[in-house]
Amino acid sequence: MKIQIPDYIQVLIDLLNQNGYSAYVVGGAIRNALLELPIHDYDLTTDATPQEMLQVFSNYRVFQTGIQHGTITVLSNKQPVEITTFRSESIYEDHRHPSGVLFSKSIEEDCKRRDFTINALCYNNNEGLIDFFGGVDDLHHKIIRCIGNPHERIDEDALRILRALRFAGRLSFTIEEKTATAIHKQKDLLHYISEERIHNEWIGILETTALPSILVEYSDIIQVFIPELKDTVIEQSIASINRSLLNANIRMAILLKDIPNAKEILERLKYSGAEQTVILNCIKHSTKSLTSKIELKQFLSKLNIPFDIYHTYRYAIDTDYPRYNMLAYYHEIQDASEPYLLKHLAIDGNTIKGIGYQGKEIADVLHACLDEVIHHPENNDAKILIDMIKRTD
Known part of the structure; x- marks a missing residue:
């Protein structure tokens, strides 16, 4: 196989071969190549030690940020490439990190320590495809299977629980029975995983086409880190999830829509301020009445997130939402540059201050002007607005 x-x-x-070392492309690149999926990066593994790699690549720009774990990053044709020394099994002390790094001269030993069969495939042009654990067969049958004893693999690194869900969702694969059993049985090991790592994997899970089935089949696992997502909440969210785009923020907003402590959950899972803004604004305006262009402009003046995000969310949760009308109104507003924000006004605070207003009065007058031009866009003219202000003075 080429x-x-x-x-x-x-x-x-x-270059590694010329210096007497073996080297292989390993992991996701080979998996995706066999599945004919896009390949985003290539990882290499070699029997050269980190110090030997530094000598081999002395004429390249090299980053040593992972060298204590056997990994260096080499810049090749301006592309960063991670290269890692073969490693062997070592004891895991906290269900996440090995107690130490043991280098090996065996590619099979290196593959044995990896998580799933489909991620332990190796390739180079001289030896072709190397598959020690039936990864090609599992790709063919669309199966996620731990290498060796699944209980041991998960006990070593509990993050593999969420990685299994993410790969199953992203590839539309089934988790093999023994692996699934181990995942359910050892789900509480997720308490050893940092919220940051859980957040990263959870985002990947949310953006998969198989999210509805994962939410139902593995709800007990998700409830370890989001206990508020009771089975009834999940069941009530499935139809909306099915109507939504593969957008993690929109889907999280769907799941948290009726949960009072949504912000607390997001903070607990280390969601960024920007992510929280999107999710919480969607939830806040879940039932906003929108039936006319005027109402839409008034809403846009208060909405702190892109309208297309809210529009997609609202359509997913509300079958009565006038989707096409709102989209048509929005395009009319944009095409005609109709004002709906304070910055769209033909005057600003300095103008109003020059008329004689001060402090909070300036903001009140500005909002009165904005309300006027939302209803009558043709009045967004400095002279017209100043005359209006003076008449009401």
């Missing part, structure tokens, strides 16, 4: 390796990767393999 897999096309980019030149900027092959040159690194060749």
